Amino acid sequence: MPTNAPTSPLTASERVRQVLKAHGRLATAIESLGDTDSLYQAGLTSHASINVMLGLEGEFNIEFPDSLLKRGTFESVAAITSALETLTPG
C-alpha cells in the first residue's frame, strides 16, 4: 500500500455500505442485507446505481473504467468490494 494512501478505521465493505446508505435509495435497509444479497432486488435502480458509483469514486478516490460500467458490478456489496480491489487509488 502506498504510504500516502488515506487510512480509514472502517473496512472496505463497511465503507461501501456507507455509500449505499447515502446514495442507494434502497427499499430494504442496507443493515439487513448480507454481502452477497442482490442490491437490485433490494430496490437499487439504474439511476441510484449511478449515484452510488459517483459516491464510491469520491470515497475511494478511484474512477470506474468503462469495462466495469455493468449491471453486475453493482449487484451486491461483495461485487462492489471485489471491483474496487481491482482499482488503484488515483
Next chain:
Amino acid sequence: MTTDHNTNFDPYEFYAALVAHKLIIPVGVPGAFGRSAIFEDILERFNALVSAHSADDDAQMMTFPPVISRQLLEKTGYLDSFPHLCGTVFSFNGDERQARELSRRVGEKEDWSNTQSMGELVLNPAACYPVYPTFTGILPVKGRTVTMLHWVFRNEPSNEPTRMQSFRVREFVRAGTEAQVSSWRDMWLERSLGIFAKLGLPAHSDIATDPFFGRAGKLMADSQRKNELKFEINVPVISKTAPTACCSFNCHQDHFSTPFGIKTHNGDVASTACVGLGLERIVMALLKTHGLDPTGWPATVRKHLWP
C-alpha cells in the same frame, strides 16, 4: 445483380445524391432538410402500408403537436437519461426596452440567447410521450393500444442524412399486463420484418440500447441489453457494417406506468411497450436499396406501395 447505388456506402455521397435527385432540400442547418413531393409520396405510401397491416389491431389514433408540456417531459425522467437530446422552447417575454435590445443584438450579430426565457413547452423527443397521461387509471381487461404519426426532435446535428434533428415516427403504444405488452412487442417485430421483406429490404433485427447520456448511460444500456428490453430492425443505408436502425421495439416495464398511475384491470401496476417506425429512415433505406428513382423500383416492391 448489384448496382452502384447499393454497393457504395459513403454517407456524404448519399446525402449529395438525395439533393441532386431533388429528394431532400438543404436548409443550411444539419439534420433539418426539407422533403420533396417524391420523398413524401414514398413516406405516405409506407405509412399507409403499415396502417393496412394493423387495421385489425383496434388501435386508437391520436395526434399531438410537435411540442409537449415541459412538466410531462420532467415526469418521464427524460432529462435524467437524455439531457443531451432535449430541445426546450425559449421565448421572449420582456418589455419594449428589452425588445429593442433584442433587435439591436440580432442586427449587430451579437448573442441574443439571454433575452429569452424558458416556457411551458419542449419539443417532443419521442412520438409516444404525450399518450401516457391519457392511460392514467384502470385499463380495460384487453389493455389499450394507441397509434400516432408524430414529428420528434433530437439535438443531434449531423451531416449524414439518416441522423436527423427533426423527423417523423409512426408509433404504436400498448398498455396492459406484462404478458400482453411483451407478446404484442414480439408480434410487431415479426410483423415489421415481414413488411420489410415484402419491400425487398435487407433487414435484420438485433438487441439494441437507447443512447443514454454519459457514464451513467453505459450502466443503463447494459441493464437494458441484459433484460432484452429493446430490439431494432436495421437496414444498410450509409454503412454496410453498421446498418441504420429503422424501427425500434421497446418494453418499458413500469417506467411510464408508475409515474402516470397506469393500472391493469385487476389494480396491479401496468406495463407499457411501444413500436416506432422511423419513416424518413425507411424511405432512405428504400432509396438506397432500390435506387433514387422510385419509378424504376422492382414491380414486386412497387405493388405494395402503389397498389
